[in-house]
Amino acid sequence: MHKKKNYRWTILTLLFIAMVINYVDRAALSIAMPFITQEYHLTPSEKGMIFSSFFFGYALFCFVGGYLADRYGPKRVLTYAMSFWSVLCGTTALAFNFWSLLIVRALFGVGEGPVSTTANKAVNSWFPIKERARAIGINQAGGPLGGALAGPIVGFLALWLGWRAAFVIIAVVGVVWAICWYRMATSTPVEHPKVTPEELAEINFEREVPVTTVENAPRTPVLEIILQRSVLVTGISLFCYNYILYFFMTWFPSYLIDAKGIDLKAMSIVTALPWLVGTVGFLAGGVLIDTIYKRTHKRLFSRKVVLVTCLLIAACCIALTGQVESVTQCVLVMTVAVGFLMLTAPAYWSLIQDAVPDHQVGTAGGFMHGLANLSGIVAPTATGFIIQSSGTYSSGFALAGALGIVGALIVAFFVGEAKNKPTPSFSPA
Template identity: 30%
Template sequence: MTSSVQRPTRARHAMLALVAIATALNYLDRTLLGVAAPAMSKELEIGPEVMGLVFAAFSWSYAIAQVPGGVFLDRFGTRMTYALALVGWSAFTVCQGFVRSSAALILVRLGLGVAEAPCFPANSRVLIAWFPRAERARANSIYSVGMYFGIGFCSPLLFWMATNWGWRALFWIVGGIGIIFGILWYRLYRDPSEHPWVNEAELALIRADGGVTEKAEPRSFRWSDVSYLARQRSLIGASIGQFATNSTLVFFLTWFPTYLATERQMDWMKAGVYAMLPFIAASIGVLVGGQLSDRVLRSGRSLTFARKLPVVTGLLLSTVITSAIWLESDAAVIAVMSIAFFGQGMSNLGWTLISELAPTKLAGLTGGLFNLCTNLAGIITPIVIGVTVGRTGSFYLGLVYVGAMAMLGVLSYVFVVNRAERLPDPD
């Protein structure tokens, strides 16, 4: 039977499920600290300023390790890189449950950042390899739901576990699950041209619309490649935009539970229920953004317009977070936070744009540089909020900062990002 009459298999959907679960574990592991922070701060006697440093420590090493992680990915491929990363970051998560001081906690968080660094460049490479262009935004939105699903839908359970079993149990249980999944990933994932589950019809479908199904040739690191990528206007604009949307994301992943417990004076279980709602909204926003982008593309509009529209719309919605400053009702605050986080979810299409821009031979390095720039938000945002809360006793200035960064992202996508088209390889 020839590929012209053969029905395409759906192996790409199974690979997407693996990526979605891995991404959920990735974000769940890095955000458990936000759930544990109120109780951990009391037990370990950590003040707001130091806790801001603890939150930021992950992003220090995460950002620094982006380029090495991308180079490792280009050299050793998605299968091996992701498996090592999963087992590594899960082991560091388990270690967080044993810390007895803020210094030890910072050290473990630094290790967690290094181990998680290759995840999103690898996700981008999966998009390039397994999905035709017309399906990429939707695929990006589906695995990105994992960023919010773990902490959002599991928040009441996580808060209950912390209340009844202690905050240390959170890290032991989730970390153990991640180690098991890392082994499962290695057994199940392959590139399209090597996977036993895919047939020629599916490979043809992927290749016909811009997918790169062949395993990439290993490539050594070159500073000239970094220089080449750093001169690309759309990469610069997308990096600034992702920094902006990451600022909103980082607030919810780090300080939001503390904001509910201290600024809004909620007890833990109430905070757990309320914390779930914005994450659910963000999950919906991610799916809406992906569907909107692919639908606009299928309607005949340009690829550039289709990828930029949901991002700009979502960033504009994120600016409403500042209005929470003047609201007294807890329900109204959660509604505003949900709108802002819904917008952040919509704007989380930066990785889809990168999958369109990245040179074929530099997918890992491009993703690493992109994530390095964008995750500076993970360094700056927790410290800014921690310092302002420590000095003023209020989240007022922190929320203003997050809203201002969202507006910066709007301006970058409108005026800096140019065309969404694959850059040629530099040699």
């Protein structure tokens, strides 16, 4: 019996690898910062500004990248974005002082901004509704896996060859991926010679509008897309989600050292555990959503029940982490929090796909993601002021938990069926 081969899983494999590279590249500066600080004598405030500069370019180009993906397709946008940010990653090796690092980091954020939104656009084009959440989960799981791998990879390269060489090597990996993506991918399955009519029919099953080439898709005014209640509410909720994520990324290591008294080596090991559990959370979240959808045939319910339940659990665990005494309990509770937090992530990207026409998913997803990533600027700074004024970390954990509860409840009460979702009529090319 002839075994059916679906090329969409090759596309998803490439997207997964891109997300791994994305997070390795993004985390590289944090891992190399002790070496850079020693060489350039950076102050804590200068380091904070360098880290924050990434999000100014990143948040803006989440939206710009999504809009461009709708107009020109994921193939072009991801090729240019990966090439650009890889070059900027390698250019970090040429930085010679605070200002040069600041500029390179901001431009690096510009390059990385389009990746998640454009990958979501590609998933929307290449996967049927019944598999989308699972595909999103697999794609996005590359992020926390890359975060877990960044420490040993960049740390080893920096110790072996120097921190400058580490940036050049991981930049080369990104350029190689961009070449592979350009040669192997198309923006839609209609355009790819390896996609069979049977696979295309499977991809089109249950769609409001059959997938088509980007050039043939009609346009809807951008404001009409981004000002929909579901898009705005989902973006605000994702801001709350990301606040917890960036709070964990930026302040949890310092909390373990300052408040719990563990050493740097132990901190490096234990902070990898939440990332690894988060990888499993991404994968499980997508499978769980698709399973609920297949059994209930209720698309919105399958997204909301996972998002609301898991985000509430994550929020409570985050708040509890600041109250437990032992290091072991602290790490375990935070690991549970991050695991449930990552379980919710595929639901956000699935909700945004359901809220708007397929040909505008990039624009809506980019707006949602850009709005959410403003938390990368807010969370580290707000937490710093809270800790400085209160003299304790517990209030910072409490605020992160409270925002998580808000993010869950607004989705529960304010995201409904997209009854007026425009569905333009056109035929596939």
